Amino acid sequence: MTKTTTTKTQAPTVLSQTTLLLMATACGLCAGANYFNQPLLNSMVQHLHISDAQASSTVTMAQVSYGLGLLFLVPLGDMLERRRLVLTLMLLAACGMLLSGISGLAGSFALLAAGTLMAGVFSVAAQVLVPMAATFAAPGTSGRAVGLVMSGLLVGILASRSVAGILSDLGGWSTVYWVGAVATALMALLLARALPKAAPTSVVGYGEVMKSLGALLRQHPRLRSRALIGGTGFATVSVLFSSMALLLAGPGFELSDLMIGLIGIVGIAGALMANVAGRMADKGLEQHTTLAGAILMLLGWLCLWLGGSSIWWFMLGLLIVDGALQALHISNQNVIYALAPEARSRINAVYMTTYFVGASIGSALGSWAWLHHGWNGTSLMGGILGLISLSMVLWDRHLLTVQTRRLTL
Template identity: 85%
Template sequence: MTVQTPQPHTQPILPLSTLLLMATACGLCAGANYFNQPLLHSMAQSLQISDALASSTVTMAQVSYGLGLLFLVPLGDMLERRRLVLALMLLAACGMLASGISGLTGSFALLAGGTLMAGVFSVAAQVLVPMAATFAAPGASGRAVGLVMSGLLIGILASRSVAGILSELGGWSTVYWVGAACTALMAVLLSRALPRAAPTAPVSYGAVMQSLAVLVRQHPRLRSRALIGGLGFATVSVLFSTMALLLAGPQFRLSDMEIGLIGIAGIAGALMANVAGRMADKGLEQHTTLAGAVLLLLGWLALWLGGTSLWWFLAGMLVVDGALQALHISNQNVIYALAPEARSRINAVYMTTYFIGASIGSALGSWAWLGQGWTGTSIMGLVLGLATLAMVCRDRQLVHQKPSTR
């Protein structure tokens, strides 16, 4: 049975302009964690460190973001969310500023500190997404979440290319200066646009954290949907952890800039988030989820052929990315209805699983590439795609089961 989100008559409804601001803010926050990926060699040369040490900033960004998801996002259910979002965004901007300053001082320690700080506090994006669902017009929460998530996904996909372009214009630290300024400005704009959002769980932090395990135990579909998201993101992470190796290799010999531009093409797939949101509002989450899982497999078949054809690669990348958005938005629409009073905590559980899946997928993709090249990578993508489809089938079985109350 679907639980409808309560919509008090006095509750404000977010206009499109505010949703667009939220989408932009999500893109800035999430994209900041990917600025460093195309700049590692330049960082190493500028700071006079090894490539391996420069590469460690990628892990720092991922781990710190994961910690923020687990320990900060649940605060959205116990604190006033507007203030929480603004505080997190300003702190994330300070982290980016520290990373920018490290380029002037030549301090890797400052870069590492800035990367960790920006990563932890950039989870402001994951407080904004449940807010979009809470303050959406009746029957339009799927579209609201889809729009905000489109901004987040576009930010992730575009961040690498923007970082590369700004690095060529003004050095590798330029993107951090620009990112800090834009994030701070967006916080100011949101301070005027966002409504006050009173806490839904005015209890202690310890009680909120303990309730995460309770939510996982009580809601089988939170478990199944979190696993669908984690496995789906793992499948796509196999692609993004190895595509540069394929495209820069002897088969295609593309430059870093050309590879970045191909990554931007994935933005078209992010538009699927809006379509999935509209499907969810029509009660078609199950059909959208099944379609996403099937498209993951078809996309990887195209990517397999893409080992020798750039056109097949582009087609496969677009299909796989669109499939992930279909899964992700459908997942969020389902889990937010499970316990509307605990959306931030539910989002913390889901997104932590989501990014754990991404880390595992990246590791498996690298392992498969080292062992069998692109063929091995494609097989790994298909295996994870089949695991995603199996979990989708399991979730469909849970639809007609009553949630546990233990």
């Protein structure tokens, strides 16, 4: 009761459409920064004189560090003034991008690694902005506000690879980091003027907040199953993210960073599945959506395997895999947010941490498969992880059946 009262008294301001658009753009910049490197791996290999494995490791670094930020920094949104927290995180993320940009001038992989890790940890500012959109939305419009901000985050992730490829073609692979650092810092300054102050909603200490994450995981079996569906699903796609640039820049295709980035635009069409999945979830069909997403993921990897020698099969596989991931992700969120409405932020922290831990594991496995077994091995690894994701979906369906039986007894 106290928490609800606190939230209402701290939210007299209603966010304008302009402010929501700024927040959506900020989310896109923050989240997208972790994907800048994916179409640039071959250029990094050539200019920094590093191995394919070292270049691919930056994909893993970005995802691991983002996962750590989700786990250890996002819960601070319940304890600290959120506007100041968002601005601090964004400026620190901009500093990380700046380090990555400097690494291009210095020819230093160590600086690139440090910048990637720093930007990854602090780019979780996006996950603090999303609940702020709901808190300060006009009455009856919180869903639309969150949807707008989340759409900015999603488009940022999907478009970042294309933007990185285009800027690399114009000014070298490190150009996107210079542009990203400046744009993120400027966006932080704009948000400093636009965002209202958001006082802490909880007086619980950091230790208690962290303990509650484990308690939620123990109390809700379907939080565990849905988190694993998300983690294994994103792991499957991350196998592709960590190796696609190396395939497309290699002897079979010999595409430039620009062309690799433009191919990434295909993934934006896959984002349309998010709207379809959302509408199906509203109709109570999230179980069907989840199963369809897992099956489509396997079909997508079959197309990607054929895409080792055909750009058209590759693009079709990319489209299907991106769409399948959105189907899994949106249906997962619909399920977990209903488990404990009073603890949605903490539940989101548990889910998203698992999501990005899965991504980091998938990136590492994808890099290993590419290094030792080429595209055939990479495709096999993607298919194996897709089967594991499907098994998690079937486990979740079993948990739901058991839960329903208990309620009817």
